Amino acid sequence: MRLTVNGTEHEVLSPPLTTLLEVLREELSITSPKAGCQQGGCGACTVLVDGEPRRSCLTPVAAVDGARIATVEGLGTPDDLSVVQAAFHEHYAAQCGFCTSGFMMAAQALVDRGGEPSREEIRQALSGHLCRCTGYVKIIDAVTAAVNGEVDTGRSEADAGPQGEDAVTLIPGSPA
Amino acid sequence: MAAVDAAEVVVATSAQEAVEAFGSGADVTVVAGGTIVVPEITHGRLRPRRALLLGGAGLAGLTREAGRTTVGAMATVAALDQAPEPLRSTARHVADAEIRAQATLGGNLCAPPGEQSPRGDLQAALIALGAQVRSAGADGERTEDVEEFLAASPGGRLVLDVSFADPQAGSTAAVRRPHAHAYTVLAVCAARTGGQVRIAASGAGPRAVRCRAAEAAFADAGDAQAAADRVLDDVTPHDDALASAWYRSRTLPVLVRRALTDLT
């Protein structure tokens, strides 16, 4: 069996009923998809299969033989965040981060789909994803910003150290 | 993991290949969308000897022709957005968008009863629509009423498709529980096809049931309350983690009345 993960082709040797989640994490060492509930209920394992968000814990690898898989590893790098990553960073949409990869891939699918989904449509699209930390408001804010392109990825300013400046201005009343 | 190692796996690339690989169904575990069966395998509760993956077998179409709708077993729950009521609304309330894009009609119809979670929510809609199930198995292909199919317990049959005459009207009323997405605790579906009204309830037993006494009462007088009063003739509500039998028996008649009132 073969998978193309984030543009790189891999031969898969795990038994055919192994979940895509286990193949990614244990065979290919691609660990952004998280093993949360492993029964479809949390969305932490969501990846894109041929562009569509799928729960990798519910998907036997044989069912996606030959498919294109996208995970957070393929989005951006710490110095060069993708729009979705920058939006999560800007809006404080992650705390422990366990749910974040799943949310980001679902968000990426929404961005790729284009159009102008309403806040309610965004909420519906993400409703299979659980977060035990943030209370969702900031996540939905981040995804709304990402789909509307209202995000500063900071890509051109990476060298100017904008993160350090942000850290200061974001604490109200703190000394300059 | 032993549960996945031992299995012989067939990835069917056509309906015919699926039927051949299924054979008499002995020792075959069918994997459709996998949303129920894959966790069973992953956690070792199910150890398939042979697994038949249907993802590439076709069987996914939804056609509406000459007043009849036919839905392939592998049509996703999301695709049922094109189906008539009450199937459409019922499907929209299954799980969340990601699961709906993976879960199938066939898997919902054949879902083993969930102990503490909703499964098989589409069954009541299919009963209300008077659906016919076409399946393959030991004695070849056969087509039967969905109620007969469910009563016989689906093991041993490979579902190919489901079809029904388009109803004049369809409606549903449900109790849902808010979660990240609201899920259905109890639901009543009704449909009028060729002048006949069929009523079915889901969430009140291991599989959906047809409410014949309520149908007869409604046929007599066209009175939704009279039908509601008879729903417990056919349904014996149970206690579980989602609701008590007491709550179910109080709520079911209300849902029957609402569904029939909406059936214009």
Ligand SMILES: Cc1cc2nc3c(=O)[nH]c(=O)nc-3n(C[C@H](O)[C@H](O)[C@H](O)COP(=O)(O)OP(=O)(O)OC[C@H]3O[C@@H](n4cnc5c(N)ncnc54)[C@H](O)[C@@H]3O)c2cc1C
């Ligand atoms: C988070 C979550 C939420 C859910 N919420 C709901 C909900 O609100 N309502 C609801 O009804 N369900 C719900 N489910 C259960 C499930 O997703 C649905 O019932 C779904 O339609 C099952 O379809 P599947 O294709 O994934 O089934 P699979 O897991 O592939 O199969 C289910 C069973 O049916 C058998 N089977 C599948 N196809 C066939 C066929 N063609 N012929 C013979 N046997 C077959 C399999 O062998 C297995 O026993 C939920 C599941 C999850 C994970």
Ligand code: FES
């Ligand atoms: S780990 Fe897949 S949905 Fe929770």
Ligand code: FES
């Ligand atoms: S950030 Fe901790 S679960 Fe979402």
